[in-house]
Amino acid sequence: MSVIDLRSDTVTQPTLGMLDAMASAPTGDDVYGEDPTVNRLEAELAQRLGFARALFVPSGTMSNLLALMAHCERGDEYIVGQQAHTYKYEGGGAAVLGSIQPQPLEVQGDGSLDLSQVAAAIKPDDFHFARTRLLALENTMQGKVLPLAYLAQARAFTREHGLALHLDGARLYNAAVKLGVDARLITEHFDSVSVCLSKGLGAPVGSVLCGSVELIAKARRLRKMVGGGMRQAGGLAAAGLYALDHQVQRLADDHAHAQCLADGLRQQGYSVEPVQTNMVYVQMGDRAESLKAFAAERGIKLSAASRLRLVTHLDVSSGQIEQVLSTFAEFSRN
Ligand SMILES: *Cc1c(COP(=O)(O)O)cnc(C)c1O
Numbered sequence: 590m591s592v593i594d595l596r597s598d599t600v601t602q603p604t605l606g607m608l609d610a611m612a613s614a615p616t617g618d619d620v621y622g623e624d625p626t627v628n629r630l631e632a633e634l635a636q637r638l639g640f641a642r643a644l645f646v647p648s649g650t651m652s653n654l655l656a657l658m659a660h661c662e663r664g665d666e667y668i669v670g671q672q673a674h675t676y677k678y679e680g681g682g683a684a685v686l687g688s689i690q691p692q693p694l695e696v697q698g699d700g701s702l703d704l705s706q707v708a709a710a711i712k713p714d715d716f717h718f719a720r721t722r723l724l725a726l727e728n729t730m731q732g733k734v735l736p737l738a739y740l741a742q743a744r745a746f747t748r749e750h751g752l753a754l755h756l757d758g759a760r761l762y763n764a765a766v767k768l769g770v771d772a773r774l775i776t777e778h779f780d781s782v783s784v785c786l787s788k789g790l791g792a793p794v795g796s797v798l799c800g801s802v803e804l805i806a807k808a809r810r811l812r813k814m815v816g817g818g819m820r821q822a823g824g825l826a827a828a829g830l831y832a833l834d835h836q837v838q839r840l841a842d843d844h845a846h847a848q849c850l851a852d853g854l855r856q857q858g859y860s861v862e863p864v865q866t867n868m869v870y871v872q873m874g875d876r877a878e879s880l881k882a883f884a885a886e887r888g889i890k891l892s893a894a895s896r897l898r899l900v901t902h903l904d905v906s907s908g909q910i911e912q913v914l915s916t917f918a919e920f921s922r923n
Contacts, residue, residue, distance in 0.1 A: 631644060673726075
């Protein structure tokens, strides 16, 4: 029985084409800047997203951390969503390792931060306060795509207030594919962007941080400091390059599968939030644990949250979506 894993889009296995590309990639010592494949990935993504430089790092968590630490000094502050990955899901790294204070704000229904609330949270220049330096957004945010018009407003707003603007674009390409635009139309509004290769793009490992020459030079020093300097990393970079060339447009399939899953569950009477990209949120209340066990016996891996997140990806087919729907139907009959 092949397992259907809907817990996250991080669980994908490399495809045969990707494994081929990894096996044949030329490599060198990347800490010396001598891995040709890492250099190619960095140049390619910087060019695609409209930045001067890029840096390959082991994880999205490290990419965001380096960005925060490159933008902010000790005693500075970043404004961020209460539910954002860069605040809630990174072990408090910015505070622990960067001595950077987060100022979290509630995320709005569309995944954005209310800019008037951001304005109210910016600290005046006064020695009682941390120095507010940076606004960090996330796109997609729990599967929601931030509108391009909002990004333009956020850019104008941060310019006006002298703040830098960072994007946690772990799922940047889901947003771009959903909007049907070149990813550059999203990234052009930001001073730095972190992109995960290991989520929907389907690479086994890695993220890329994009920014200016100065920002990436700082981030490169910080990467070494936190132990993220990798040596013959070209095989991993090759997986990322392969994903960028072959596994971007197919994200539309994941979005269609998520929509299909949501429609089917709604027809069965489940309460399902509107779907935009590859995430379906279902209200399971106190049945989440028993559903998880029920599904596991039928080869389906789920989380156990009462607001259950189902994530579609490269390794979930339309036939398997039908299988998942049958399992939910069987569960509600029990
Ligand atoms: C997964 C994720 C990250 C971090 O990526 P890791 O590689 O797991 O450290 C950052 N931001 C968002 C929104 C994510 O979903």
